[in-house]
Amino acid sequence: MVELTINKIKVNAEEGMTILDAAKKAGIAIPTLCHLKDLFPTGACRICSVEVEGQRGLIPSCAYPVSEGMIVDTNSPRVRRARKTIVELLIENHPQDCLVCVRNKNCELQDLSAQYGVREHRYAGEAKEHAIDLSSPSLERDPAKCILCGRCVRVCNEVQNVGAIDFTNRGFQSTVTTPYNKGINISDCILCGQCILVCPTAALREKSASKEVSNALNSKSKYCVAQIAPAVRASLGEEYNMPLGADVTGQIVTGLRRLGFKKVFDTNFAADLTIMEEATELINRVTKNKPLPMFTSCCPGWVKYIEHNKPNLLNHVSTCKSPHEMEGAILKTYYAKKMGIDPKDIYVVSIMPCTVKKFESHRPELSEEHLADVDAVLTTRELVRFFNMAGIDFADLPQDNFDNPLGESTGAAVIFGTSGGVMEAALRTAYNMLTGKELEKLEFDDIRGFDGVKELSIKVNDLQLNVAVVNGVGNVAKILDDVEQGICKYHFIEVMACPGGCINGGGQPIHSKPEKLMKRVKALYSIDSKMFHRKSHENEAVKTLYKEFFVEPNSHKAHEILHTSYTPRKK
Amino acid sequence: MHKQIFEKYPPKDKSVLIAILQDVQNHFGYLPETELQEVADFVGLPLSRVYGVATFYNQFRLTPLGENVIRVCRGTACHVSNSANILFNLESALNVKAGQTTRDKKFTLETVACIGACSIAPVITVNEDYFGKVAVKEIPNILKKYSTPKK
Numbered sequence: 001m002v003e004l005t006i007n008k009i010k011v012n013a014e015e016g017m018t019i020l021d022a023a024k025k026a027g028i029a030i031p032t033l034c035h036l037k038d039l040f041p042t043g044a045c046r047i048c049s050v051e052v053e054g055q056r057g058l059i060p061s062c063a064y065p066v067s068e069g070m071i072v073d074t075n076s077p078r079v080r081r082a083r084k085t086i087v088e089l090l091i092e093n094h095p096q097d098c099l100v101c102v103r104n105k106n107c108e109l110q111d112l113s114a115q116y117g118v119r120e121h122r123y124a125g126e127a128k129e130h131a132i133d134l135s136s137p138s139l140e141r142d143p144a145k146c147i148l149c150g151r152c153v154r155v156c157n158e159v160q161n162v163g164a165i166d167f168t169n170r171g172f173q174s175t176v177t178t179p180y181n182k183g184i185n186i187s188d189c190i191l192c193g194q195c196i197l198v199c200p201t202a203a204l205r206e207k208s209a210s211k212e213v214s215n216a217l218n219s220k221s222k223y224c225v226a227q228i229a230p231a232v233r234a235s236l237g238e239e240y241n242m243p244l245g246a247d248v249t250g251q252i253v254t255g256l257r258r259l260g261f262k263k264v265f266d267t268n269f270a271a272d273l274t275i276m277e278e279a280t281e282l283i284n285r286v287t288k289n290k291p292l293p294m295f296t297s298c299c300p301g302w303v304k305y306i307e308h309n310k311p312n313l314l315n316h317v318s319t320c321k322s323p324h325e326m327e328g329a330i331l332k333t334y335y336a337k338k339m340g341i342d343p344k345d346i347y348v349v350s351i352m353p354c355t356v357k358k359f360e361s362h363r364p365e366l367s368e369e370h371l372a373d374v375d376a377v378l379t380t381r382e383l384v385r386f387f388n389m390a391g392i393d394f395a396d397l398p399q400d401n402f403d404n405p406l407g408e409s410t411g412a413a414v415i416f417g418t419s420g421g422v423m424e425a426a427l428r429t430a431y432n433m434l435t436g437k438e439l440e441k442l443e444f445d446d447i448r449g450f451d452g453v454k455e456l457s458i459k460v461n462d463l464q465l466n467v468a469v470v471n472g473v474g475n476v477a478k479i480l481d482d483v484e485q486g487i488c489k490y491h492f493i494e495v496m497a498c499p500g501g502c503i504n505g506g507g508q509p510i511h512s513k514p515e516k517l518m519k520r521v522k523a524l525y526s527i528d529s530k531m532f533h534r535k536s537h538e539n540e541a542v543k544t545l546y547k548e549f550f551v552e553p554n555s556h557k558a559h560e561i562l563h564t565s566y567t568p569r570k571k
Numbered sequence: 572m573h574k575q576i577f578e579k580y581p582p583k584d585k586s587v588l589i590a591i592l593q594d595v596q597n598h599f600g601y602l603p604e605t606e607l608q609e610v611a612d613f614v615g616l617p618l619s620r621v622y623g624v625a626t627f628y629n630q631f632r633l634t635p636l637g638e639n640v641i642r643v644c645r646g647t648a649c650h651v652s653n654s655a656n657i658l659f660n661l662e663s664a665l666n667v668k669a670g671q672t673t674r675d676k677k678f679t680l681e682t683v684a685c686i687g688a689c690s691i692a693p694v695i696t697v698n699e700d701y702f703g704k705v706a707v708k709e710i711p712n713i714l715k716k717y718s719t720p721k722k
Contacts, residue, residue, distance in 0.1 A: 163617025168626040179622040180604065180633075187619070 108200035135183030152195035164189035193355035193506015231417030245519030250399020268409030270327035301497030311568030328373035353505035379507025411531035419501035472499035646685025
């Protein structure tokens with residue numbers, strides 16, 4: 001422990017701690033821009049500058065360790081002036097279009113400008129001009145709004161291990177972009193949107209589908225239906241200042257009905273269906289000596305990652321469509337037939353915590369005779385904007401239930417939204433399929449939590465089933481190498497591209513409250529524990545669906561409608 | 572051919588990136604896109620990072636040079652002698668910006684900080700030839716001299 005003085009307050013800090021963290025501990029806020037928790041500091045933006053007695057220049061507090069007897073001033077006139085100048089210079093090279101910006105009122109640059117009282121343009125001069133990259137169906141990149149903090153670059157490189165974007169050129173021409181500035185859709189970007197979550201401005205944002213959805217809702221010939229993903233219900237309340245981890249399922253259903261959706265379904269229904277198909281596929285692979293291990297296919301970001309990086313291992317990826325695509329496929333086949341609606345008139349909108357799902361819904365593999373399974377994908381953030389525009393006072397909405405039969409679900413489905421959830425749900429059902437018995441304890445604590453790779457070994461009959469859960473696509477490289485060399489001991493591996501799973505997806509509300517992930521996960525597990533049915537094979541609606549339509553899991557018809565194929569992509 | 576370049580270096584070692592890029596450029600005269608991907612795979616870095624390095628340093632070129640390289644001195648003495656006007660006129664005459672190559676691959680136009688011939692400012696060089704005290708009206712003739720095919 002060392003003792004130092006910050007703003008005349010005595011502070012005890014651990015050795016090796018940065019001034020920034022020590023100050024935070026003492027309740028002294030220092031602004032940051034390039035700083036990313038848990039990653040090595042770069043000290044690029046200088047906004048966290050402080051004065052340290054005995055040092056000539058200002059010190060970047062995010063990268064400077066504390067020492068015994070150090071005297072720090074985080075709020076001297078010199079510090080304030082320096083910070084204000086940094087903000088002013090950034091602003092002058094930034095489009096002045098806050099009023100029409102998607103991040104208006106949720107922008108770190110805007111906040112800093114307000115905090116340091118910038119009231120005039122002192123440095124008016126040349127500003128950079130860049131074209132907006134609209135090439136991808138998921139993301140938009142607006143380099144003019146980029147303040148070059150480098151957070152997206154580091155998340156992409158160091159956390160996700162994708163490295164689709166980096167700094168190019170130098171000085172005034174410097175910009176964050178893809179190789180040869182070719183557009184994000186051509187790069188090996190997996191569109192996970194983690195960069196959006198860390199972007200302080202609107203330089204990275206989702207490609208909005210609001211217009212298409214709005215048009216469909218206003219069209220007389222379209223039968224608009226919505227489905228919501230498990231992770232959305234645990235996070236949407238945050239945008240309305242509700243406590244972190246509030247379960248707002250009922251309000252979302254009401255809100256969607258008021259927006260004009262004829263029916264509101266639950267993606268969880270299809271999640272249960274996914275488990276039936278995926279568990280059956282796993283058992284087939286184990287018993288019939290087909291390629292093992294099997295990877296989950298629920299996460300389109302992960303699927304795109306393996307398509308780019310290890311296309312030779314695509315036969316290890318489960319052929320199941322992701323849940324919202326299954327839901328869409330069933331809506332346009334089984335449901336359309338049952339209700340007597342022309343599938344061409346059904347317009348399926350998925351409300352997802354995810355940006356890759358937008359890309360996924362455009363995949364040609366996921367359509368039947370040019371009829372896409374899912375027509376449009378809205379992220380959590382876009383839905384909130386929809387609610388606001390429609391004058392829906394979300395906090396006071398009454399609760400409502402999903403429509404049936406595609407709205408019924410079990411506890412196993414709701415935990416799809418968190419890392420380890422798909423695996424846990426699959427084990428609950430696979431165990432029953434193989435042994436005919438039910439598990440005594442449904443919770444698998446080994447594969448819950450935020451570790452990079454979680455493993456579990458479970459005895460099923462004579463088989464010792466080894467499974468692993470990869471939390472964040474940045475942790476999957478070693479496992480892929482092992483699989484390639486044939487030394488992987490696992491049978492079944494769940495991979496989620498975003499760290500923490502869908503609850504931390506690229507379409508989720510943007511803020512930096514540190515305990516948001518914990519609370520969202522807790523919300524999902526709590527919904528699961530309160531459910532009467534907690535195993536996918538107990539879902540009555542799924543049972544009926546098999547009886548009336550698919551006969552059995554992995555049947556020929558199921559393969560036609562619920563399974564898909566993958567495309568090797570150039571790296 | 573570039574396989575021989577790689578032989579000199581240990582694989583998956585990112586510290587050799589710049590040295591490899593220099594070798595590739597020496598071999599090809601510039602950094603071709605396909606080679607850049609191979610370099611990225613060899614050193615174990617994403618293509619975006621390699622491209623970032625290649626665009627950061629002035630010594631690396633991503634496009635091949637033209638047949639003739641025109642360098643306009645933009646040093647202090649030449650600047651005082653209005654070399655900006657010379658550059659502007661060359662850009663207009665060739666229809667490229669500084670750093671670019673004409674479509675017919677005849678000329679590459681570049682600027683340099685100072686070529687140490689301040690007494691005859693403003694100076695431009697074409698390949699190995701020096702042109703001192705250049706006047707705007709001489710530019711068409713200079714260009715003509717180099718655009719006629721060599722025998």
